[in-house]
Amino acid sequence: MSIKSSTGTRWGYAVAVWGVLFAIPSFLWAMGSTFGARSTVAPELVRLAEDRVPWFLAVLWVTGFLKLFGAAIGIGLTRLRGRLTGRSLVFCGGGAAVLLIWHGGLFVVHGILVETGAAAVDPDLAGLTRWYLYLWGPWFIAGGLAFATATAHYLRHHADHRRAQHFGTAGALGALLLSLASTATGIG
Template sequence: MHSLDDTVPPVRHRTVRLRLSNWPGYAAAAWGVLFAVPSFVWATGNAFGAQSTVAPSLVKLARDGVPWFVAVLLVTGFLKLFGALIGLGLTRPRGSRIGRLMVFCGGGAATLLTWHGGLFVIHGVLVKAGVVSVEPDLAGLTGWYLYLWGPWFIIGGLTFAWATALHVRQSDDRCKLRLHGAVGALGALVLSLASTVTGIG
């Protein structure tokens, strides 16, 4: 006959495993917060960290405080913070509607970020290989986009993908959640392709 104490270690182990499995969601949230900081800093006109890592034309817009560009920086900053909230949301079980929204946004963020970062890396490799040429004033930025921004976006995308997959695995409504995640990923891919083709964004 087993005592009540015999059941404590397994329950405790399951709780510890559940908490450890949530770390990708917390990592995605941290990624969003860290990435939001430069947007808000640059929106103030302070170009710290941007002079050598971002296109000169964008640095000038930030320093001059051009209203529409400041608005863009603020919007993107808040979107990154929203991404951080999505990451946190993926660490906890949610009701059907909220859970589906989390997975939809998580799948979209994973695809959008990975695609965006992949384009940076591919373009950087092609420039380094001499297959693609860039303007002289942008040549120095190639390394930053290849070794910093590209991998940074990809890491964010993979982190959101992992957090989303774990959230789905821990849910009792996996089929519907997978569908919402796939729709979010497809929507993000279509948006990314349209942005690439039209040169907007």
């Protein structure tokens, strides 16, 4: 059964389009192209892609497929599902929303600190910092907001919305803890 609100459906499809568009660079870079990467991505990552480092190529493929999985979650959020599937969609939607907003927010905050002179970066990376401030940060935040809105619309129409909401909260908290841990360890 389709969600009654066309607005809610549009947000789910927006998530799907966002996920597919975001997966394209991952797959291109995994296949050997560095189109768009030189000016918009950290030089160390470009070198790993150019040198065809196996573990990094695997990361690119996995992230590409995770982005497509996110697109599938978006499509799933356009149609009401049974309790188990609905709760899984809400869990993933809540987690993706927090993970993407947090990650994008870090890019934006860092970029603002660099642009205002409150933080310093190697002069060769100043232009790259602007890409993270004006492109990647907002792109992550937009995806996170789309996931949050699609998930909220889904919950509004879900018969078991009170219980399903707990799954969204669990996904969001899990994503936040994962993000904090990766930031603290320097991995993310």
